[in-house]
Amino acid sequence: MNVNIHEDYQSMSKAAANLVARRIISRPDLVLGLPTGDTPKGFYRELIDFYEAGLLDFSKVTTFNLDEYYPLSRDNPISFTNYMYERFFNHVNVSQNKIHIPDGETDRVADECQDYEEMIAEEGGLDLTVLGIGENGHIGYNEPGSKLGSKTRLVELSEESIVREVPGNYDGIINKALTMGVKTIMNSRKLALLASGPRKANVIHDALEGPVTGDVPASILQLHPEVTVILDREAAGDLDGGELMV
Ligand code: F6R
Numbered sequence: 001m002n003v004n005i006h007e008d009y010q011s012m013s014k015a016a017a018n019l020v021a022r023r024i025i026s027r028p029d030l031v032l033g034l035p036t037g038d039t040p041k042g043f044y045r046e047l048i049d050f051y052e053a054g055l056l057d058f059s060k061v062t063t064f065n066l067d068e069y070y071p072l073s074r075d076n077p078i079s080f081t082n083y084m085y086e087r088f089f090n091h092v093n094v095s096q097n098k099i100h101i102p103d104g105e106t107d108r109v110a111d112e113c114q115d116y117e118e119m120i121a122e123e124g125g126l127d128l129t130v131l132g133i134g135e136n137g138h139i140g141y142n143e144p145g146s147k148l149g150s151k152t153r154l155v156e157l158s159e160e161s162i163v164r165e166v167p168g169n170y171d172g173i174i175n176k177a178l179t180m181g182v183k184t185i186m187n188s189r190k191l192a193l194l195a196s197g198p199r200k201a202n203v204i205h206d207a208l209e210g211p212v213t214g215d216v217p218a219s220i221l222q223l224h225p226e227v228t229v230i231l232d233r234e235a236a237g238d239l240d241g242g243e244l245m246v
Contacts, residue, residue, distance in 0.1 A: 081104070
């Protein structure tokens with residue numbers, strides 16, 4: 001596990017974008033797993049800057065998002081689909097037919113989940129997946145207690161995740177998500193885990209330096225051979241070791 005600690009949110013976001021840019025330049029048809037949430041907003045802005053400067057071409061890149069609330073119309077302003085178009089896809093040249101996001105509108109959940117896994121397999125698997133981390137250690141929406149062998153499936157969100165992440169007026173309405181499983185994520189050839197701010201310090205310590213346990217799903221990343229952890233100084237605040245990269 002390669003842990004990089006940056007001064008602040010902006011330099012963390014730049015480092016994450018640089019990592020993805022390097023991979024796309026060396027492999028233009030990269031298969032990329034992508035997160036939503038507050039943490040990657042700066043990362044997407046940096047990638048857009050690269051694109052606008054003519055430094056990156058996304059036309060051959062295939063993307064698979066980690067998760068989507070369920071049930072929820074993709075046009076709903078709080079959907080992860082809406083987030084991805086607003087914050088990234090509308091601003092770069094990713095081909096529409098290479099974008100994949102779990103379908104929060106499906107009434108055939110089991111088929112949708114199986115199809116999602118098959119589409120990833122048909123693309124040759126995920127090359128690089130960028131992850132955020134929940135304060136309870138979730139990756140994607142693999143909440144505490146998720147199994148190592150889990151694949152894309154419908155999950156119940158924990159109370160903690162609903163309170164912290166689902167916008168207030170949807171509290172009590174949205175309590176489920178479709179998410180890639182722990183195994184789906186662990187099968188990605190490379191992983192990048194991003195975290196920012198003091199609220200993530202405790203879980204980053206547990207995930208990186210604590211025991212590998214299903215209670216902290218992100219701790220399983222300790223067993224992945226190619227993980228880059230990109231933190232700002234605040235998120236790294238509870239780590240025993242670690243060196244600041246500027
Ligand atoms: C979202 C996702 C989640 C988030 C996590 C952190 O697609 O997979 O695991 O990465 O909830 O969210 P933020 O960045 O908002 O703290």
